Amino acid sequence: MSFLGGARPTGSAGGVNTDKIEMAITELDTITDFFNRMVASCHAKCITPRYTDGELNKGEMVCIDRCVSKYNEVQKKVGEKIQSRGAAAGGAGPGPGASGLGF
Numbered sequence: 001m002s003f004l005g006g007a008r009p010t011g012s013a014g015g016v017n018t019d020k021i022e023m024a025i026t027e028l029d030t031i032t033d034f035f036n037r038m039v040a041s042c043h044a045k046c047i048t049p050r051y052t053d054g055e056l057n058k059g060e061m062v063c064i065d066r067c068v069s070k071y072n073e074v075q076k077k078v079g080e081k082i083q084s085r086g087a088a089a090g091g092a093g094p095g096p097g098a099s100g101l102g103f
Contacts, residue, residue, distance in 0.1 A: 034075060042067035 046057070046063035056064070 034071075038068060042071070069087040 042064055046060050046067055
């Protein structure tokens with residue numbers, strides 16, 4: 001069901017490629033979920049629950065940078081592993097970076 005309340009059409013209507021739309025929606029959901037998890041995890045790890053300043057201190061900034069970098073590396077490695085397993089299984093999915101976002 002679409003976010004507008006109606007069912008999604010299964011065929012191509014008026015030149016609209018519903019498969020590409022579905023892939024884009026799935027990719028957006030995946031990226032949003034990844035971002036939300038990363039923010040929650042890095043925030044809990046790097047920033048104390050008692051806010052004393054209006055800005056992050058240097059230690060918090062360094063921690064956030066490292067945390068985000070680690071999350072991005074893990075996401076990249078997981079994506080590569082999934083693609084290699086798909087290729088080994090004979091899947092002809094999109095190649096690396098096909099989305100332009102690296103996911």
